[in-house]
Amino acid sequence: MNGVARAVNPPILQMERVSKRYDRTPVLNDLSLLAATGDLTVVYGPPAAGKSVLVRVLTGLEKPDTGRIVLRGQDVTSLPPADRNIGYVPQSFALYPHLSVRGNIAYPLDLAGVPAAESRDVVQNAAQMLKIEEHLDKTPDQLSGGQKQRVAIARGIAKRTDFFILDDPLAGLDFKLREQLVDDLRGLKTETGASVLYVTSDVIEAMTLADELAVLADGAIVESGPAERLYRRPRHARTMALVGFPPVNILPGTLQGRGASARCVTRLFAFPVEAAPAATSEVLVGIRPEHVRFAHRPEAEEIIAHPIQFDATVALREDLGGEDIVYLAVGDTALTMVDRDHDRRADIDQRVTISIAPQRLLLFDAATGAYLGHGATEAGASVVAAAGAQHG
Amino acid sequence: MTAHPWRQRLYHLLLWIVALLFFSPVLWIFMAAFKSGGEIVSPTPVFIFRPTMDNIIRVIQEPNFLDYLKMSFVLSIGSVLIAIVVSFLAAYSFSRYRPTGTNFIMFLLLSTRMVPASAVVLPIFLMYTVLGWSKTFHGMILFYAMFSIPFSLWILKGFLDGVSLRYDETALVNGGSRLHTMFRVVLPQVKPGLVAAFIFNILFVWNEFLFNYILGGQGTTMIPVLLATGVKQGGMTDWSFVASISLIYMLPPIIAIFFFQKYLLVGMTFGTVRGEV
Numbered sequence: 227m228n229g230v231a232r233a234v235n236p237p238i239l240q241m242e243r244v245s246k247r248y249d250r251t252p253v254l255n256d257l258s259l260l261a262a263t264g265d266l267t268v269v270y271g272p273p274a275a276g277k278s279v280l281v282r283v284l285t286g287l288e289k290p291d292t293g294r295i296v297l298r299g300q301d302v303t304s305l306p307p308a309d310r311n312i313g314y315v316p317q318s319f320a321l322y323p324h325l326s327v328r329g330n331i332a333y334p335l336d337l338a339g340v341p342a343a344e345s346r347d348v349v350q351n352a353a354q355m356l357k358i359e360e361h362l363d364k365t366p367d368q369l370s371g372g373q374k375q376r377v378a379i380a381r382g383i384a385k386r387t388d389f390f391i392l393d394d395p396l397a398g399l400d401f402k403l404r405e406q407l408v409d410d411l412r413g414l415k416t417e418t419g420a421s422v423l424y425v426t427s428d429v430i431e432a433m434t435l436a437d438e439l440a441v442l443a444d445g446a447i448v449e450s451g452p453a454e455r456l457y458r459r460p461r462h463a464r465t466m467a468l469v470g471f472p473p474v475n476i477l478p479g480t481l482q483g484r485g486a487s488a489r490c491v492t493r494l495f496a497f498p499v500e501a502a503p504a505a506t507s508e509v510l511v512g513i514r515p516e517h518v519r520f521a522h523r524p525e526a527e528e529i530i531a532h533p534i535q536f537d538a539t540v541a542l543r544e545d546l547g548g549e550d551i552v553y554l555a556v557g558d559t560a561l562t563m564v565d566r567d568h569d570r571r572a573d574i575d576q577r578v579t580i581s582i583a584p585q586r587l588l589l590f591d592a593a594t595g596a597y598l599g600h601g602a603t604e605a606g607a608s609v610v611a612a613a614g615a616q617h618g
Numbered sequence: 619m620t621a622h623p624w625r626q627r628l629y630h631l632l633l634w635i636v637a638l639l640f641f642s643p644v645l646w647i648f649m650a651a652f653k654s655g656g657e658i659v660s661p662t663p664v665f666i667f668r669p670t671m672d673n674i675i676r677v678i679q680e681p682n683f684l685d686y687l688k689m690s691f692v693l694s695i696g697s698v699l700i701a702i703v704v705s706f707l708a709a710y711s712f713s714r715y716r717p718t719g720t721n722f723i724m725f726l727l728l729s730t731r732m733v734p735a736s737a738v739v740l741p742i743f744l745m746y747t748v749l750g751w752s753k754t755f756h757g758m759i760l761f762y763a764m765f766s767i768p769f770s771l772w773i774l775k776g777f778l779d780g781v782s783l784r785y786d787e788t789a790l791v792n793g794g795s796r797l798h799t800m801f802r803v804v805l806p807q808v809k810p811g812l813v814a815a816f817i818f819n820i821l822f823v824w825n826e827f828l829f830n831y832i833l834g835g836q837g838t839t840m841i842p843v844l845l846a847t848g849v850k851q852g853g854m855t856d857w858s859f860v861a862s863i864s865l866i867y868m869l870p871p872i873i874a875i876f877f878f879q880k881y882l883l884v885g886m887t888f889g890t891v892r893g894e895v
Contacts, residue, residue, distance in 0.1 A: 285791045307790040314791040320784040324806035334792040385792065 235262040236299075238389055238421040239284075244293030246279055246445075253279045254290065255445040262438065263388075266415045266422045268453075270432035271442030272468060277425045278317065280442065281393045284423070286310050297389065313390035313420075315382030317397060319374045321366035327353075327377050328362040334385035352380040355417075356410060372403040379407070383414060392424045396431060408434055429471055433457065441465050448595075461597045463590035466512040472551050472562050475513040478592065482507070490589060490601070494556055495534045497584040501599025508592035515551070517586040518563035520572055521579035533581045540576050554580065644868070650861035658857045673862040682844065683863070690840040690867070693830075694823040697762030698770075702815055704763070705770035706808075710800050712771075713778035714786065724775070728768045735828045743832050753835025761833060762826070766819035773818065773884070777811030778804065814881040817874060824871055841867050 239261040246254040253276050261267040271277050282288040284295065286307035295303045302310050313334070321330050329336075331352055335345040353359045356376040366374055379395055392411070396404045408431060415422055426432050432439055433453040440450035441464070449456060449465040460466040466474050479492040481501065490499045492511055501509075521535055538554040538561065550568055554561040561580070565572070572578045584601030591598055650658045652669035677683055712720050730738055742761070743752065751757030781804055789799040805812075827842040834843065841863065849860055875882065 282787075285787075287787050287790065307787075308793045308795065310791075311793070312791060314788065316784055316788050316791075318782065318784045320782065320788040322785065322803065322807075337789075337793045337798070 235264055237261060237296075238263040238298060239267075239423065240294075240296040241284070242294040242296070244283060244290045244295065246283055246288065246290045253445050254283065257293070257442075257446050259440055259447050259450070261421060261423055263421050264419055265437040266412075266424060266435055267438045267440065268424045268426060268432045268436035269440045269442050269447075270426055270429060270436075270468070273427055275427075275442045276445040277427065277442060278393065279445075281317075281391060281425055284391060285312055285314060311385075311387045311389070313382050313385040313387045315379050315390070315392040315395045317393040317395070319366075319378040321374055321377055321381075323366055325365075326362070327358065327364050327366065327369070330366065330377055331362075331380045331384050333381055338386060340386070348384050349380075352384045355383075355414060356380045372399055372407075375399060375403075376407070376410075379411075383418070388420050390420055390422045392422060394426050395424075397427070404428075404431065411435065429469060433469070439469070441468055443468060459597075460512075460588070463510050463512065463595040463597075466588060466590070470514065472515050472564065475515065475518070475561050477511045477513065477559070479509050479511045479589075480507050481509055481589075490587075494559060495536055495582075497534055497587065498602045499589060499599055500602045501589050506591065506593055509598060510590045510592050510595070512588040512590065513561070513582065514586065515562045516564045517582060518554075518561060519581045520565070520569060521581040522571070534584055535579055535581050538578055538580050540572050540574050540578060543574055554578075556580075647861050647864045647868070650857060651865040653858070653861075655858055658861070673858040674866070677859060677862045677866070680848075682839070683841075686839050686841050686844045687866070689838060690824060691870075693759055693762055693838070693840060694820050697759045697823055698766050698816055698819045700759070700763040701766035701770050701819060702774075702812060705767050705774050705815065706805065706812070707800075708767075709771050709774035709778050710804065712775050714783070724772065727771060730765075731768050739828055739832050742829070746833055752833050753838065755838055758830070758834050758838040761829060762823045765826070765829070766823060769819055769822075770815040773815040774808065774811050776887075777808040781807050810881060810884060813878060814884045817878045817881050820874070821871055 237260045239259070241257060241259040244254055244257045245252065257276075257280065259269070259280075269277065269280065279288065283290050286302070286305060286309075289304065293303070294301060297310060297312075321327075322333065325333065328349055331349045332345050335348060340348070349362070350359070353362055356379055358373060358376050358380065361369060361373055361377070366377065369377065375395060379392070382390060382392065382395075395411075396407055399407070411422075411424075412435060424432075424435055426435075436453045438450060439453040439456055441448045441456065443464050448468075449460065449462050453469070456465055456469050460469065463476065467476060477492045477494065479490045481499070482489050482491060484503070488499050488501060489496055490501075490509060490511060521533075536556060538556045540552055541555045541560070542553040543565075544551040544553075545568070548566070550565040552563045552565050552572070554563060563580075584603055587601035589598040589600060590596060649665075649667075651673055652671070653664065653667055654670055654672075657664045657667050711717070712724065717723070746752040746757055746761075749757070751760075785803055785807070786799050789803045790796075794803065824840075825842060826840070827846060830838070830840050831843050831846070834840070845860060845863055845867075848863075849855055851859065
C-alpha cells in the first residue's frame with residue numbers, strides 16, 4: 227500500500243529470534259517480527275501455529291528461552307507484564323464477574339490511578355465506539371457473547387497506551403457480528419493512531435484488517451508484508467497455502483530443461499516456466515482456485531494464447547451465493563476452483579474441460595518452499611510480462 | 619410418579635419420620651432445659667409441663683459460664699479467620715503455581731484429620747509442652763487454626779481451580795501486581811468458598827472437646843469442656859445443667875446453619891458443586 231510511509235515509521239515492536247519450548251516441544255522457533263508504529267499488524271496463523279504463545283511472550287506472561295523483544299526501542303524481554311504498558315484484549319473475554327460492565331472497562335484506568343472524572347469520559351467514549359452504552363450498568367453475566375466480546379475490547383482499548391495486542395478477539399462470534407466488529411476495529415485504529423498487533427486464525431479477517439500481514443506457521447514468521455502482496459506474490463509456498471480462501475491447490479512437479487526451454491511437469495499437465503535455477507528439480511506448483519476456469523467460459527479480459535487444458539469431473543459444488551466453490555477430480559487428484567457464474571452446465575458428476583493460464587502458476591522449491599518463478603506461455607514472454615514483472 | 623400420588627405422599631411421610639427421629643435428641647434437650655429436675659428423669663416422658671426459666675438463669679449465673687462461652691466465640695472465629703487467610707494464600711499458590719507434588723502435599727496436610735483426634739492428641743501435647751504453649755491462648759488459637767487449615771485449603775483450592783487463569787493474566791497485563799490479582803481479582807470470585815470454609819470449620823472448632831481439655835487451661839476453656847466436667851454435681855448427673863447449657867450453646871450454630879446451609883454442601887464437596895451456590 228504505502229511503502230514509502232512505512233519505511234519512515236520506526237518499529238514499535240521488534241521480536242528478534244525468539245524461541246520458546248515447552249518440555250521438549252518447540253513452540254516458537256527463532257521467530258522474528260517487526261511491527262511499524264501506527265500500523266495495524268496482523269499475525270495470522272493456522273491453529274497450533276504458536277499464536278497464543280507469541281502473545282504470552284509479548285505480554286510478558288511467559289519468558290522466551292532465547293531471543294529479544296524490543297518495545298518502543300526498549301528491551302522488555304525480562305520485564306514483568308505490568309511494566310510493559312500494553313493494552314490487551316484476551317482471547318477468552320475474562321470479564322470480571324464481580325464488576326459491572328462500567329467497572330470492567332474502567333479497570334485498567336483504575337489500576338493506573340486515573341482520576342474518576344477522566345476515567346468516566348474514557349469509558350463513555352469506548353462504550354460509545356463499541357455501541358455498548360446501554361449495558362454499562364449491567365454485570366457481564368447479563369450480556370450476550372457478542373456484547374461480552376465488545377466489553378472486552380472496550381476494556382482493552384480504554385488503557386492509556388500506544389500499543390495494543392488483540393488476541394483473536396472475534397473468535398467464536400457469529401458472522402454478522404464479526405463483520406461489524408472488523409469495521410469498528412478499523413475505525414478505532416484510525417481514530418486513536420495507536421499501533422495494534424492483531425492475532426487471528428481467520429484468513430479473511432486477517433486480510434481485511436491488515437496494514438501489514440505476518441504469516442505464522444510452526445512457530446516462525448514465514449513471510450510478512452502487505453496482505454495483497456502476500457496473496458498475489460507470495461515468496462514462500464506456505465504463504466500461498468495459508469493466505470487465501472478457498473485454500474490454494476498445490477501440485478508436486480518436476481523441472482526439466484534450462485533457460486528458455488525450461489518446463490515443469492506435473493501429473494496433470496506440463497507447461498513452460500520462467501524460473502530461477504533451483505537446487506533440486508522437485509517443485510511445488512501453486513494454483514489459486516480462482517485461476518482454474520471452465521474452458522467453455524473464458525474470462526473476457528483474459529484471452530489466453532496457449533492455455534493448459536485437461537478434463538475433470540465435478541465432485542462437489544458449494545453455493546456460497548456470490549460464487550460457487552467447485553471441487554474437481556482429475557483421476558485421483560483433487561482440485562478446488564471458484565466459479566462466479568453458477569454454471570449449472572457443470573453440475574455434479576459432469577465431465578468438464580478445465581483451462582488454466584500458465585502464467586498464473588507459481589513455482590516453489592519443494593525442499594525449502596522458496597519462490598522460484600512462474601509459468602510462461604509457449605508463445606514467449608510478452609503475455610507473461612504483466613504478471614511476471616512484479617516478481618523481479 | 620405422578621400416577622401414584624399416594625405413593626409419593628408415603629415417601630414424604632417416611633422422610634418426615636426419619637428427620638423427626640434425628641431431631642428428637644435436640645427436642646429432648648429443648649424440653650429438658652425448661653423442665654424441673656423431677657420431670658426430666660420421670661420414667662414416663664412428660665410432654666405437658668409448666669416451663670421454667672430457672673435452669674437457664676442458674677447456668678448463666680454459673681461463675682465461669684460466660685467466660686467459657688466468650689472463649690468459644692473467640693477461639694472459633696479467631697482461629698478460623700487465621701486459617702482462612704493462610705489457606706487462601708496457600709490455595710492460590712497451589713492452584714496457580716502447581717509446585718511439584720501438589721497433590722501429595724495436599725494429602726499430607728489432610729492427614730492429621732484422617733486419624734481419630736485421640737491418636738494425635740498425645741504427640742501434640744508433648745510438642746506443646748516442649749514449646750511451652752499448652753494452657754496458653756496463642757497456643758490454643760494457633761492449634762485450632764492448624765486444625766482448620768486442611769479443610770479450608772481443600773475447599774478453597776477447589777474454588778480457585780474453577781477461576782480461569784485468564785483473569786489473573788488479564789490483570790497482570792493491565793498493570794496489576796500479584797497481590798492485587800490475588801485479593802482484588804480472584805478473591806471476590808471465590809466468596810462462596812470463603813463462606814463455606816468459614817462455616818464448615820467453625821462447626822468443628824465450636825464443638826471441639828478433646829484438645830481443648832488436654833491442651834487448654836483455665837483461661838482457654840470452651841463450653842464443651844464445661845459440659846463434660848460439670849455434668850456430675852453432688853454425686854449425681856445434673857441433667858437440667860446439661861440441657862440448659864446445651865440449649866444455649868446450640869443456638870448460634872443452628873442459626874448459622876439455617877442461613878448458610880447451601881455453603882455447607884459446597885464445603886463438604888470441596889467446591890465441586892459450586893453451581894449450587
